[in-house]
Amino acid sequence: MSTEIWISQLQDNGYRITSARRAVVDTVYGSTHALTPIEVYDKARKKYRALGLVTVYRTLEKLEELHLIQRVHQPIGCQAFISAGVGHQHLLLCQNCGQVEFFDGDDLDSLTKNIARKTGYQIKEHWLQLFGLCVDCR
Amino acid sequence: MSTEIWISQLQDNGYRITSARRAVVDTVYGSTHALTPIEVYDKARKKYRALGLVTVYRTLEKLEELHLIQRVHQPIGCQAFISAGVGHQHLLLCQNCGQVEFFDGDDLDSLTKNIARKTGYQIKEHWLQLFGLCVDCR
């Protein structure tokens, strides 16, 4: 698995491959931390100086549309993005260093069925996210 | 339970009770839908016309600080607030009408312990939110 997977995805969906997009993909792909558009901009500009912030926004938009990245919601803000895991994944975030781990937690079925019965809701989706301290920070 | 609970809380924490704050509290307290600052402004101005948007922001800030309201995170945006439930509560949101229900789902203990063991993380907090269709909308 390398950045070429994302590049191919962009290509297959009719998007052109440019130096700007490569720089953004190289920056976000495989990052262990969720990155905001400005953070992506700062990092990616080390690889491609002419990159504009607008292009970062536009590229992130496309990567999100192709489900290659996902927005991360946190108490401090909801502008950061991280690589989208494969299949239905949940996030575990380190409150100290911001590192992100994925886990699949579909033990939630019995819980959601329970709530559905109690409330009368037809449940379609769920968001689950854990916060704590990673091995290095605890 | 009435809005006076929130008013007292403000008072007890050294904040003055004003017409502007009463209008905001009256609007947000007991609302079954999460409201954005602008929505609060529009609704509250029906009760107190001189109210300014800035004061809405400032009052919401104080209510959040006192844990009387909480920010609601949704795919469409994360600016809306709703009354904070009592104790540790989770949210169930109707994707159609925006109605919000609370539920307590601490069946998560075994799941979080599991993840903690697998990842080495020390887990401090969790966010769980369900989305679906309420009884009226399904």
Place this chain on the structure above:
DNA sequence: TTTTTATTGAAAATCGTTTTCAATAAGTAT
């Protein structure tokens, strides 16, 4: 009632994001 000072709304400033637009460069056809 008087005094003190937190609170107010309006205007300006600020921040993140989106739109506009002419120049450029990617991919295709020649």
Place this chain on the structure above:
DNA sequence: ATACTTATTGAAAACGATTTTCAATAAAAA
């Protein structure tokens, strides 16, 4: 390789949401 078409680019401007500044006001204390 070369020419052509058109998606993509970055800069500047526009935008919307939120925050700051500030003099006037009103709540609470004296």
